[in-house]
Amino acid sequence: MKRAIKYTIIIFFILVIIYLFLSVMAKYYLNKNDPDYVMNFINENPHKSAMIVKDKGEIIYSHNSDKKMRVASLFKLGVAIEFLHQKNNKKLNSNKKIKISEIDEYNIFPKTNPHYLMWKKKVKNKYVNLNEVVKGMLTYSLNPNTDYLIDILGERNVNKTLRILTAEKHEKITKISSTIAIFPYLLQNENFTDSQIENYVKYSDRKQIENLIKKAEEFVSNNKNNKKVTDYFPSEKEQELWSEVLPMSTAEKYLDLLEVASKELGVEYRQLVDILSNSKVENTIEKSGKTINIENKLIYIKNKKHNKKIIIMTNNLNTLEKLKIEKNLDEFIKKVVESKYKLGG
Numbered sequence: 001m002k003r004a005i006k007y008t009i010i011i012f013f014i015l016v017i018i019y020l021f022l023s024v025m026a027k028y029y030l031n032k033n034d035p036d037y038v039m040n041f042i043n044e045n046p047h048k049s050a051m052i053v054k055d056k057g058e059i060i061y062s063h064n065s066d067k068k069m070r071v072a073s074l075f076k077l078g079v080a081i082e083f084l085h086q087k088n089n090k091k092l093n094s095n096k097k098i099k100i101s102e103i104d105e106y107n108i109f110p111k112t113n114p115h116y117l118m119w120k121k122k123v124k125n126k127y128v129n130l131n132e133v134v135k136g137m138l139t140y141s142l143n144p145n146t147d148y149l150i151d152i153l154g155e156r157n158v159n160k161t162l163r164i165l166t167a168e169k170h171e172k173i174t175k176i177s178s179t180i181a182i183f184p185y186l187l188q189n190e191n192f193t194d195s196q197i198e199n200y201v202k203y204s205d206r207k208q209i210e211n212l213i214k215k216a217e218e219f220v221s222n223n224k225n226n227k228k229v230t231d232y233f234p235s236e237k238e239q240e241l242w243s244e245v246l247p248m249s250t251a252e253k254y255l256d257l258l259e260v261a262s263k264e265l266g267v268e269y270r271q272l273v274d275i276l277s278n279s280k281v282e283n284t285i286e287k288s289g290k291t292i293n294i295e296n297k298l299i300y301i302k303n304k305k306h307n308k309k310i311i312i313m314t315n316n317l318n319t320l321e322k323l324k325i326e327k328n329l330d331e332f333i334k335k336v337v338e339s340k341y342k343l344g345g
Helices: 002-031 036-044 072-088 100-104 114-123 130-139 143-153 155-165 176-180 182-189 194-203 206-221 236-245 251-255 257-265 269-275 319-337
Strands: 049-055 058-063 068-070 097-099 127-129 248-250 284-291 294-302 307-314
Touching: 036 049, 036 307, 036 319, 049 251, 068 294, 072 130, 072 143, 072 155, 072 257, 072 269, 072 284, 072 294, 097 100, 100 127, 100 143, 114 130, 114 143, 127 130, 130 143, 130 269, 143 155, 143 176, 155 257, 176 182, 176 206, 176 236, 182 194, 182 206, 182 236, 194 236, 236 284, 248 251, 251 257, 251 307, 257 269, 269 284, 294 319, 307 319
Parallel strands: none
Antiparallel strands: 049 058, 049 307, 068 248, 097 127, 284 294, 294 307
């Protein structure tokens, strides 16, 4: 009996040591700098990725350039371009002062928008102008700012501009809060179970999803004082499903967004740079698009050293892939910009 207890204790300690060793190794693997991981992932997962690099207008690398991918927050560049288009055509006054409380009305699900409070603390004032609202949307990727702008610019106008910019290769965008709202709507208004929600979202076509978003938007509008609605935060599964209802477009169309904006709409590169005046790199425009299983990045650099455009889109990532790409994407892009990386593996 004593011998059995002794063996049990020894086995227990061995298992603890193995567990601790594996935990340390896993932490090291996740935290180490590994920009090669991004290129290896793209090579090994062509169905989950798209990437294009242009140097001085010439394509030097292209992978799945015309594959439709979920754009996530990349579409906010299109909102900014429509804002500048209307500003150039004197359809709005970009210096008009707006009460912050007006934008607060669009912070429908506060738990999903932690950066919004950071932005409010930074601006400090009770009033901001439209330029500051757009800058907040692009710099902090703020959903309330985005939804506010979609309303004042006109959802139809924003979608028309995105269709022009992408030669009709862009699915319809809606307010972000409306897409999130489909889950509390189905749970509380339609009494769907989790499995019913999953099946409905996965197997509905785009038109059905757009109709669902409209119903969800109306539901939220009528329940702004309902704590069950305003306290809502999506589960991990709901975040994955939410990614599936986001609009799609292609890497090639997003890479050429600003050239088309200049040619077709008279919106110049410099105007966006001026909005992003605190960019880390001179004359650089960059925008990320992220969800629980999406990691996208678009970067334009025009200065004395470089004239490059890079877009990387990765969708349907598992947890490990998401963590590794998020950790290493900026370093990988830096190496590509500086031509220190052999593309293609």
